[in-house]
Amino acid sequence: MDMAHERDSSSSEEEVMAGDLRRGPWTVEEDILLVNYIAAHGEGRWNSLARSAGLKRTGKSCRLRWLNYLRPDLRRGSITPQEQLLILELHSRWGNRWSKIAQHLPGRTDNEIKNYWRTRVQKHAKQLKCDVNSQQFKDVMRYLWMPRLVERIQAAEAAQPAAGADDTPLSWQHDALYESPELPLDACWPAEYDLAADGQLPNTSSVPEQSGTTTMSSSPSTDSGTGAQPSWTAAVDGAEWFTTACDASSAAAMCDTNQLIQQQQEAPCQLGEAWTSEPLPVPAGFPDLGIADFEIGNFDVDSIWSMDDLWY
DNA sequence: AACGGTGCCAACCGCCACCGG
DNA sequence: ACCGGTGGCGGTTGGCACCGT
Known part of the structure; x- marks a missing residue:
């Protein structure tokens, strides 16, 4: 001791x-x-x-x-799909560095993110009967879960176009939030x-x-985020930043895992940079996401990876 | 209505790194 | 160099709320 x-x-x-x-x-x-x-x-x-x-x-x-x-600058309410995507992305990059991840989700605490990860993400790893830190699970997150999140975000965006939305990537909006002068305390x-x-x-x-x-x-x-969520957080609820902050070519390049790791460990965080509206091409060498890898019999991707229970 | 199971989250615990004396 | 104080981080847990039976 x-x-x-x-x-x-x-x-x-x-x-x-x-x-x-x-x-x-x-x-x-x-x-x-x-x-x-x-x-x-x-x-x-x-x-x-x-x-x-x-x-x-x-x-x-x-x-x-x-x-x-x-x-006062805490953001209350449920983790949004955008935040979920960011958490997955940053966790794939940094692992259980909750405080570091939280730095890129303004208003969210490391505790909150850690709780989210344990209750939601680990639950699905358990369902898949694989370790949350295994390469299989990471691959499923990267090539199934995260693209589906993007799809959901975009579908929601298409169904409900944000009034007056600008083209500012959320990463910049986040920065602006971080750097914004004193938020009204009574707003939160x-x-x-x-x-x-x-x-x-x-x-x-x-x-x-x-x-x-x-x-x-x-x-x-x-x-479920009603009532207590301060009005100033509305600016970060748009989905458009994921598509504007990245492009398909960089995403394809990101699929080289080694390159990705090297780049990401050195590069400053750019929110959503690896995700586009286009489904990611499965890189060469990526194992068939077949059932055998997860030993779960009839691997029903749609049901296992339904976002419904992860959404809110 | 009662009960048991489950999920969620606030709070605590254990450990480590850093800093100043 | 050493030591004590402090802050920070990741892991764990207790208890409440919700849901299904």
Whole structure:
């Protein structure tokens, strides 16, 4: 056991044992304390922040709560098909580097992406009876799943052309979002988190409460994106960027796996660069996606890879 | 209506890297 | 160079909500 481990467990355990620290779900009052303190003093120095804010939480817990839930620029709601595609693409590139992947999905946390991967993607690997990290599964993702996602995105786009959509690739829109000046905080936070004009805590007695835990602990992400999703995220919902940000020739070139890996490891991320409206040509040497590879008998691609259960 | 199974997600845990004294 | 503090990351888990029977 290393020193860091000993420090972590001993220090936090002592404090918890002494009854000084709270654990478990955050209350609305705690959230407000944290939000107010960060609004006034900024992030960082989480341990001292926790003490100064009057929170009986570890610094780690405060940091996690802020980053994964309270941050004003968080994007709430379900993972969109575009985001799904991007996650698949980036995961094929970087593996379980969730924080790195999350950097390219503005408003999404590494935790959220990790949860998505575990619950959705790994489920399908399990159905296919292959390891999620196996080359077979990666190939199926690349040559079946991802092109189908693109098809779905484009079909949705065709059925519902975005009014006033511009030609800006989403990657640029993302960058613009990232670099946009202060997003209106109240566009993202639930009303009960609004800071009082005088900086005082709002009257939390009016906040509906569930078993002493914050009322929004599950609803924002389980309400299928309705209501809580701030209006500013609408700009990233278009599908057009996938087709405008890439071209068929580069996609074909990408099919050389070795070349792809080499390119991608060096190249900065260009969202959706490898995917086009054209079905990807199966590269030479790519194994027949036959049933035998996955040992699942009658391999019904359409049913196994139906996007319906992955969609929302 | 009750119950069990399943999925989802917030929160925690364990470990590591970095930094400043 | 060493050590302690801190932040960050990936993995894991507990509990709630939902759904089917």
